Amino acid sequence: MHLRPLDQSAKLKDVLYEIRGATLTEAARLEAEGHAVLKLNTGNPAAFGFEAPHQIVRDMIAAIPTAHGYSESQGIQSARRAVVTRYETDPDFPVFDVEDVYLGNGVSELITMVMQALLDEGDEVLIPSPDYPLWTAMTSLSDGKPVHYRCDETQGWQPDLEHLESLVTPRTKALVVINPNNPTGAVYPRETLVALADIARRHSLLLLADEIYDRILFDDAVHTPLASVAPDLLCLTFNGLSKTYRVAGYRSGWMVVTGPREHAAGFLEGIQLLASTRLCANVPAQHALQAALGGVQSIDALIAPGGRLHEQRDVAWRGLTSIPGVTCVRPDGALYLFPRLDPEVHEIHDDARLVYDLLVSEHILLVQGTGFNWPTPDHLRIVTLPEARVLAEAVERLGNFLSSYRQ
Ligand code: PLP
Structure with a gap:
């Protein structure tokens, strides 16, 4: 044969x-x-x-006997409500509701879905260098072109804004910001985020904010969510349980959509479609997410x-x-x-x-x-x-x- x-x-x-x-x-x-x-x-x-925080483990175990069915593709309502509540405590974060929240099998799956829904062949995405390489990998896999903007080591790894803006072309669709950053550990001050949002505004770019480390901050570092300085722009904010809650193996993450939606109805329908094709995120892990966001921030x-x-x-x-x-x-x-x-x-x-x-x-x-x-x-x-x-x-x-x- x-x-x-x-x-x-x-x-x-x-x-x-x-x-x-x-x-x-x-x-x-x-x-x-x-x-x-x-x-x-x-x-x-x-x-x-x-160790996994015990409240999360306990609530997930309690949910298992009734968590064996598929859920809604965006995620169970109560866990998405917990995501809304998490951001409500920040008065600067743009207002959103449960229909703007997507739960995924980790941030990784949500990044993959978004890039697939967004990019046509040759569409460009601005990604930091150095980056968390999944962003570049998923841009390539989705037929897009990763374009790397320099982060400047001599300036504490802050993005080089001039270099970034010089890379914008008519094909540039989105700007990825990883803050706090993997691999550099840089946390961007508010002025940097405002400047990044200005560039996105000038060139009508979608903002993709990977904020999975937003609660892992040392000394006087303060995290400003990118969405909070760009309420007038479409911004997708990514976060999850892998780091702050130390349960990476549960594969549990969320994505929040903020800003104007009207001009992006097609793209958002595309995300919805891809969320449905993978049916739903692991349901016990969605219960873990609800427990985590409702509890104390034990990372502190x-x-x-x-x-x-x-x-x-x-x-x-x-x-x-x-x-x-x-x-x-x-x-x-x-x-x-x-x-x-x-x-x-x-x-x-x-x-x-x-x-x-x-x-x-x-x-x-x-x-x-x-x-x-x-x-x-x-x-x-x-x-x-x-x-x-x-x-x-x-x-x-x-x-x-x-x-x-x-x-
Ligand atoms: N984004 C960044 C910046 C990361 O460092 C990681 C994992 O290391 C991820 C996303 C993926 O996280 P998840 O475990 O939620 O898929």
């Missing part, structure tokens, strides 16, 4: 997701040989001893000075910045560090190779900066979720490794 060779579709050609990339196979091989591999590649709190103790996440950020940042030839903007939010390896000191031509060599030598798994659509091989991303002593040791080993590493 002759079986026709099967290759992946051509549309996957530009789809990149190095966070779970090829080095994972090598990590699995090392583990199979009995080595412990420290995986600092994914922002998965459960893998580092963070972890991010306060002396709290676990705060301490881990500090320990990792101090360790990294004491390695010769390594600098790092101290993150104001999120769960990552994005250090720079000075090319004068560390001559790296291939950062994927560096990550692979570090894994084989030290059994530490990081992600290379180019995996976040950063153009040059001079950055790494490190997850700050492990306990401080584990992070301190990992960073020390990274320093020792780099001191003799040459490409």
Whole structure:
């Protein structure tokens, strides 16, 4: 019997997701040989001893006996109501109602749906560089063209607004803003958001605000939702349970539509259509969402000075910045560090190779900066979720490794 060779579709050609990339196979091989591999590649709190808040678990278990049917495609009414209530406490956030809320199997699914509903071949989307790579991947998969605007490391990774506006063309449809940012940990001040909204206003761009880290803030950092400075623009705000509530495996996220809808009826119908084709998001996880948003913000103790996440950020940042030839903007939010390896000191031509060599030598798994659509091989991303002593040791080993590493 002759079986026709099967290759992946051509549309996957530009789809990149190095966070779970090829080095994972090598990590699995090392583990199979009995080595412990420290995986600092994914922002998965459960893998580092963070427990699911018990109210969420309890309510989800209580819902299971009656949560076995499909729900409405946008999500159960009571969970969408909880999303509305969450934003009602912010007087600047534009008013919206349950029909403007979509629940998804994580923010990831909602991003995928939106890009599919929005883009025709060649339509352009402005995406930060570095970015959370799903935005670029889903733009490509939807036949769109990702256009990366620079974030400026010398300015605390703030978006370079001049560069951003210079990239706008008649094909530009949307502007993606990730705030607090993955991978840089930057939190944008209100003036930056106002300036981003002005650019969107001048060029009639859809705003796509990924705010999944909006409650993971350190010291005096304040998060301003993008929608709150652009009530006159169509804005989709994305958020979910994976980070703030540490239940990434439940796959539970939401999207809120604010601003004028009349000019976008077709696009919104497209989202509705795609929401129906996947029937609905996991229903027990929608109950988890309702419980989470109705409860206390238990992340607060972890991010306060002396709290676990705060301490881990500090320990990792101090360790990294004491390695010769390594600098790092101290993150104001999120769960990552994005250090720079000075090319004068560390001559790296291939950062994927560096990550692979570090894994084989030290059994530490990081992600290379180019995996976040950063153009040059001079950055790494490190997850700050492990306990401080584990992070301190990992960073020390990274320093020792780099001191003799040459490409
Ligand atoms: N957006 C950003 C910026 C992220 O960092 C992540 C996950 O790491 C996601 C979206 C996806 O989150 P979810 O688990 O809700 O799919």
